[in-house]
Amino acid sequence: MVKRSSFKILVTGGAGFIGSEFVRQAVALGYPVVVVDKLTYAGDLARLKTLKGRFTFYKADIVHQRRVSDIFRRERPLAVVHFAAESHVDRSILNDAEFVRTNISGTQSLLTISRQVGIEKFVHISTDEVYGAIVRGKFKEDFPLGSNSPYSSSKGAADLLVKAYAHTFKFPAMIVRPSNNYGAWQYPEKFMPVIIYKAIKHEKIPVYAKGLNVREWLHISDCVRAVLKVLERGRVGETYNIGSGDECKNIELVKIILNILGRSKDLITFVEDRPGHDWRYALDSKKIREELSWEPQIAFEQGIADTVVWYRENLKWLQNKVKFLESYWQRVYRPCN
Numbered sequence: 291m292v293k294r295s296s297f298k299i300l301v302t303g304g305a306g307f308i309g310s311e312f313v314r315q316a317v318a319l320g321y322p323v324v325v326v327d328k329l330t331y332a333g334d335l336a337r338l339k340t341l342k343g344r345f346t347f348y349k350a351d352i353v354h355q356r357r358v359s360d361i362f363r364r365e366r367p368l369a370v371v372h373f374a375a376e377s378h379v380d381r382s383i384l385n386d387a388e389f390v391r392t393n394i395s396g397t398q399s400l401l402t403i404s405r406q407v408g409i410e411k412f413v414h415i416s417t418d419e420v421y422g423a424i425v426r427g428k429f430k431e432d433f434p435l436g437s438n439s440p441y442s443s444s445k446g447a448a449d450l451l452v453k454a455y456a457h458t459f460k461f462p463a464m465i466v467r468p469s470n471n472y473g474a475w476q477y478p479e480k481f482m483p484v485i486i487y488k489a490i491k492h493e494k495i496p497v498y499a500k501g502l503n504v505r506e507w508l509h510i511s512d513c514v515r516a517v518l519k520v521l522e523r524g525r526v527g528e529t530y531n532i533g534s535g536d537e538c539k540n541i542e543l544v545k546i547i548l549n550i551l552g553r554s555k556d557l558i559t560f561v562e563d564r565p566g567h568d569w570r571y572a573l574d575s576k577k578i579r580e581e582l583s584w585e586p587q588i589a590f591e592q593g594i595a596d597t598v599v600w601y602r603e604n605l606k607w608l609q610n611k612v613k614f615l616e617s618y619w620q621r622v623y624r625p626c627n
């Protein structure tokens with residue numbers, strides 16, 4: 291086990307939804323943390339406001355190798371936890387160029403620098419979506435990649451690069467593949483905050499097709515606890531699925547949230563399906579549970595209830611983001627013919 295106070299971690303995408311929760315937990319555990327984030331539309335330092343002065347921040351694009359290399363040489367981190375990515379499937383369907391640039395070239399650039407400076411551990415944050423969709427059963431870590439969207443394909447390509455570095459150069463990398471995360475501070479282009487925002491505002495809630503697609507919901511704090519376990523005790527070269535087992539059809543999730551907020555089901559509006567919409571994701575997470583004794587701690591119903599409360603109490607933050615989303619929503623949520 292590493293001595294936390296002298297084990298500096300460089301976190302890419304630390305101003306994002308999951309990355310910021312990682313920074314909060316890592317700082318609380320006593321790790322020195324350096325955040326590298328481009329602050330795209332999805333990044334927001336407000337997520338880290340409670341940690342002011344307790345981490346080092348660099349606004350930088352991971353694709354800019356020289357700039358990032360300078361940061362590594364100045365900060366001398368021992369580990370990299372790589373969250374930075376373009377992360378939204380719908381946007382990748384509208385335009386995939388940034389996904390290829392950040393998710394593939396950005397990862398390649400980070401791997402190169404990390405190898406040059408002799409990083410001791412590199413944790414790459416992948417996604418359950420790299421496996422593709424599954425009708426029955428669950429994905430195990432050794433299943434072949436079968437990504438379907440431009441987003442998941444860019445993430446899968448990054449996974450293969452990480453694996454190639456581990457295999458070819460004995461580079462000390464590990465990959466984690468979490469399922470759908472939810473919780474506070476999620477940018478409201480993602481399904482859960484969209485539902486919550488629209489329900490609070492008594493607005494129509496767009497649901498793709500008939501809402502029967504299934505996702506496995508994982509609270510960000512459980513996800514990050516798993517990432518920290520992998521960082522501290524995971525086996526180099528290995529991949530770990532992170533799933534809660536809490537599967538839910540989209541339409542059921544909407545009904546749960548409407549129920550919590552006391553809103554009518556009449557708000558549900560079925561819209562044209564997402565092109566190539568993956569039917570179901572489900573992870574077999576035995577490996578991380580057995581090897582690293584990780585278990586999710588947040589019960590699904592409680593996690594959703596807490597999340598709804600958080601958005602209600604932080605409506606201003608949500609509204610400030612939504613201001614920029616109205617025309618985007620019109621592009622992705624098209625009425626059924």
Ligand SMILES: NC(=O)c1ccc[n+]([C@@H]2O[C@H](COP(=O)([O-])OP(=O)(O)OC[C@H]3O[C@@H](n4cnc5c(N)ncnc54)[C@H](O)[C@@H]3O)[C@@H](O)[C@H]2O)c1
Pocket residue numbers: 302303304305306307308309326327328329330331332333334350351352353372373374375376377378392396415416417418445467468469470471472477
């Ligand atoms: N959100 C989920 O449900 C989920 C599930 C599984 C895996 N993941 C993966 O977890 C990671 C984090 O996801 P998230 O939901 O927190 O994403 P997010 O979109 O909320 O945050 C991404 C962060 O990366 C930064 N970023 C983007 N491009 C960058 C670049 N070129 N250089 C530097 N920084 C850049 C953004 O500014 C932002 O702060 C991603 O790799 C994503 O693929 C997410």
